Amino acid sequence: MRILSFGSVPRGVTGAVSAVVLFAGGAVACGGDGGSDPARGEPSGVTPATAVAKAAAHSADIVSLHYRITGTVPEEGRLEADAFMRTDPPAMSMELSTAGRSGNGRLPVRFVDGVMYVGGAAKGRSWFRADPATWGGLTVDNDSYGVLPRQLEGSPVVQSTLLTGSEDVRRVGTETVDGARTTHYRGTVTFDGLRAARDAAPDEATRERRVESLDQFMGLRVSDTLTMDLWVDGDGRAKRFRWQARTDGARGGTGGGPLDLTVTFLDVDRPVTIEAPPAEDTAALVEDAREVLD
Template sequence: MRHGSRPDAGRSAMVRGALVAVLLAGGAVGCAGDGEADTTDRPPRPTTPAAAVNRAAEESESITSLRYEVRGTVSGRGRLEAEATMTAQPSTLSMTQTGEAYRGLRLETRFVDGAMYASGSLLRSDKLVGRKKWVTAAPAVWGGGAIENQSYLMVPRQLEGSPLVQSTLLTGSRDVKLIGTDKVRGKDAPHYRGTVTYDGLIASLKTGKTGKAGESGGAGEDAGTRRFDHFLNLEVADPLTMDLWLDPDGRPLQFRMRAAYDKKNAGQDLGPLDLTVTFLEIDPRTSIKAPPPDTVIPLKDSARRD
């Protein structure tokens, strides 16, 4: 039996978790004009879909901050939209969510210095008056693996993982194909598709191989472990279908992940996962800070989300 688990369910249950695949940014890297190619600074153009996907995973490792949006359907919450800005080191996040499960209301969350802060019209509390606009709880972790994450249900489980890691899950696929070239945010974007399974990710984790035919990525064992942990967050059943679009530099530009929810997680069908994540700006100058102390009250002294 394979299924994902909540962080507090224990590692043994988590490792049986359902497969999760997320669109990895693969990568056909745009070349300079004839006679202008810089062969010393730019590695050779990937020659196979698997190599392009692996290159994109390597490129994502160097991204330090990201502005992105999420659109689609989340298991148990229905349609959802989110806009977010994150940093990789340290791991911080500022995200605003809306959607049908929120009844037209808005929820803003921040993760800074090991604490979670939440604000918005979705929160209900007679104590959120005057300058008191935020609730907080700690310890809180966003962007970690299936065990580390703790968002106090303010962020859907599937959005608790970093999109920089989620975008590399396609390296665990054995059937990556180039579908064609699409326009994404006005750019010609190579479009790759593949399926990711629990067994495939386990195999790539054990062997260090990230593509088919023995092609390996350059992110190393630690990156493989992070991918597997992020995959478990999605709590879906095999197989997960992943589409990935790359920018002209071979970096992730957009990815889509689709799969059925693994009913073993909750004993009921909470609907499918179908999320599209679009990278709006790579390495923006950003600083995510905690709200002023006099605007914050502890979550336990307030009220949780309805």
């Protein structure tokens, strides 16, 4: 196995992260109108923009989630992940695999109480830890020490709301997603569109959601326009979303490329337990990550 080279790694951490490779081996694995269609089970007068906005409002109430990610990201190519998250207190557990991982092994990653744990094997321990580590926060706060791609450092609950910034959202049709009947919407999203949606927010709660959406869009480093598909279930909640875009590298450097990522919500608000590995079964990824970041 090799450690993932997603995103930027803080200076001084690269060597420590690479140590996981040596020890772990290969075992670890506002927009458009379009009208409504009562024949599809949509209430009369509900436009695509309204349906998308309501789905975003529902997402704000999610407290726990089981979700699946598939697609391609810049630099690493194809990936798959199965993950669980909760919002209060924030925590996430994921098993990630990429096309470049030997033997299609899956890498377990957890974020609990501000600490990141990465599955490995060294000195009789099964996990490496690093802190401070943040997942699911604002883009500037997220830090997975290069283990996760930046697209996976944000909360999918917030990411599902990006289509609220589209000025051309339209209804595509109805489809079954993971056994649920859904309405499929599509639109293009730009920085200017999201900023306009933020400024036009009718209340503080909506504005806050749109500020978070704008932050997530900026973190993706989309070159120009993001094409987004959103599938909304019969309860008006996001069931799946897909991003397609061209991205720029960090600070204008290398690392950009095509992005095509699909996230499916499997179970919402069912009990989720995410715990830190036993302390005796972890080894420090770096001796003091705070000093590295300072």
